[in-house]
Amino acid sequence: MKKVELIFIPSPGIGHLVSTVEMAKLLVARDHCLHVTVLVMKLPFETKVSTYLHSLSSSSSSSSFSNISARISFVILPHDHNNTLADSNPGLFLNQFAEIQKPHVREAVAAKLIHSRDKSSADHESDSPPRLAGFVIDIFCTTMKDVAEEFGIPTYVFFTSSASFLRLMFHITDLKDEENIDTTDFKDDPNTDLVVPGILNPVPASVLPGVVLLKDSAPLMLTHARRMRDSKGILVNTFAELESHAIRSLSETSEFPPVYSVGPILNPERTHHGSDIIKWLDDQPPSSVVFLCFGSMGGFSEEQVTEIAIALENSGVRFIWSLRQPPPKNAFTPPTDYDDPSQVVSKEFLDRTVGIGKIIGWAPQVDILSHPAIGGFVSHCGWNSILESLWFGVPMATWPLYAEQQFNAFEIVKEMKLGVEIKLDYRTAGFYSGANDEVVIVNAQEIETGIRKLMENESDVRKRVKQVSEKSKQALMDGGPSYSSLKSFIETVMVNLPSS
CATH class of the missing domain: 3.40.50.2000 (Glycogen Phosphorylase B;)
Structure with a gap:
């Protein structure tokens, strides 16, 4: 079977990068034909990304990561120091930053394709480079879908929040597009409750994300939701036992792309023994x-x-x-x-x-x-x-x-x-x-x-947490719901391979 490659583009910030790397580890561990390249957008003030990437490099020879590290690579995109980003609204800031990085993503993908073509013409079939299978983008990087379309490759989403929040975002988009209800009106009326499919309790407007309550950032969040809805599939960092209602609501309709609950995606390894x-x-x-x-x-x-x-x-x-x-x-x-x-x-x-x-x-x-x-x-x-x-x-x-x-x-x-x-x-x-x-x-x-x-x-909360803890581990085991969902995603990638 031919080797294939996914290009992950996480939102800038160490939290999103760590989740992306853990997702990449799971994917390449599950299928020896899969390769992943992570395009890293480094914020001007970010100090932990380089340290984290260095730690991956230094640990790859002595940990379980060594068996799969050869199939995960990183490209740190350049930062345009001439562009000033001073917006204090995180949603606007990250959107502006992603737009600035768009040309660098385009150049990185073009260079990879040129290298692949040159190598393919010179090497034997068994040594040929991976075939580009798609982008996997984060919520604040949906503008990169345009780049994927330029190269004729599909776009998937790695959603690093909950399935319930994803369902909420789609519902808010429907309110605007179908009923012309503007969530920014709720900023001054926080006692409003929203009835959201897949969420058992009415959602108070007071707990909506600030970005959907503000006139300048709400349209951007709706754009992100529409682009996610137009993707080939959405990986969600959750598991079936934790959010069964939301996952069912997302999955039992053709309104949304396939949703794959593949979590919990985290790195439980201890690093500070003896501190x-x-x-x-x-x-x-x-x-x-x-x-x-x-x-x-x-x-x-x-x-x-x-x-x-x-x-x-x-x-x-x-x-x-x-x-x-x-x-x-x-x-x-x-x-x-x-x-x-x-x-x-x-x-x-x-x-x-x-x-x-x-x-x-x-x-x-x-x-x-x-x-x-x-x-x-x-x-x-x-x-x-x-x-x-x-x-x-x-x-x-x-x-x-x-x-x-x-x-x-x-x-x-x-x-x-x-x-x-x-x-x-x-x-x-x-x-x-x-x-x-x-x-x-x-x-x-x-x-x-x-x-x-x-x-x-002896609280009921503590008892429930202990039960969910066990279920979170079972979800990732062979035959567990997240294990099976990841298998389905890999099959989807193979089916949607673009023509050469």
């Missing part, structure tokens, strides 16, 4: 520590940090707190670590909690969540973090910040009952509607109440 924080956890009782971490873009004001500190101390719960300094106002850049926690929390708090708590900067999240001492996770509700938490059987308390995290929080608490609520509709100023956002402070009592509920040992 100080892991050694500290080793000395704590099982399920006794609450872990607070708010993702790669999560930082809070000093006033909010004070409320968190009061809540932690009053709760009396052991804790690990990933505390990071927010970027300047209106700057779409990641938070940074404090040189010293006493810059933002009082020395008295640090002294009083020295025996039961640890404040750190960037957190090795997988290492911490996988530790038996962790009993709960106060999370921003990014979808990758949710899947990791469920994989390791750790219940969550929801504190969403931006993007689709409010909807994820709603799904975890109301739909799945796998977490407790601190907030469902909290939004970080600057990620919602720009500089005029009112800064909302979650008070210490709300936080403490959420933490206490989260850490209840």
Whole structure:
């Protein structure tokens, strides 16, 4: 059988890249004819992408990755320093960035095709290069569908959020296209509820992503949804037992392309054995520590940090707190670590909690969540973090910040009952509607109440999470629903191979 190649184009950012690499590993491990090239769009301020790619290169000779690494390659696309991207709205920023990268994607694909033709004419059939089978694009890279069409190859989507969120996006598009209902009107009427097929509970407008509530970004999100709907298939990072209603709603109609639930796509390998924080956890009782971490873009004001500190101390719960300094106002850049926690929390708090708590900067999240001492996770509700938490059987308390995290929080608490609520509709100023956002402070009592509920040992939530943890692992086993779904996707790719 001839070798074939898929070109993955993830949205910029380390989270999307890591998910893409894990997806690529699964694909090439399942079919020896498959090759993957990942086109990496590196943000100007991104510092972790190069480190991550280097770690893959250095580990490929000594890990299970070595058997498949030869069939996964990376091309880091150039960055146009002459183009200034200053928009603080993440949706607009990422869309602009993808448009700027479009010519570089075109050049990279053209160069690959020229190389393949030259090599094919010179080599024997058995040594011939892979045949280009399609693009696999991320949600903020749907503009690359135009490039795929120029080369006459099909486009697939790797959707790194939930199946329920995908169904919501298609529903919002239908509201606009068929009923002329504008979701931006809900910004001033957050008490509106949407009845969405595949979602059991009415969805409050207050948990809709900020980008569909804003006049400048909502049309772009609808465009992304329409392009995804026009693709040859959508890989979703979820599994059947977790989102059966949404998956059924997406699959039992010809309105949508084939949907393949292939998750959970994550990397559960530990990388920080022997670190100080892991050694500290080793000395704590099982399920006794609450872990607070708010993702790669999560930082809070000093006033909010004070409320968190009061809540932690009053709760009396052991804790690990990933505390990071927010970027300047209106700057779409990641938070940074404090040189010293006493810059933002009082020395008295640090002294009083020295025996039961640890404040750190960037957190090795997988290492911490996988530790038996962790009993709960106060999370921003990014979808990758949710899947990791469920994989390791750790219940969550929801504190969403931006993007689709409010909807994820709603799904975890109301739909799945796998977490407790601190907030469902909290939004970080600057990620919602720009500089005029009112800064909302979650008070210490709300936080403490959420933490206490989260850490209840015999709660129904904790029992359900343990059950889902087992199902998440079973989904990927031979014969499991995600295993079978990935097989179906590979078959689809082979059927849709473009003519030479």
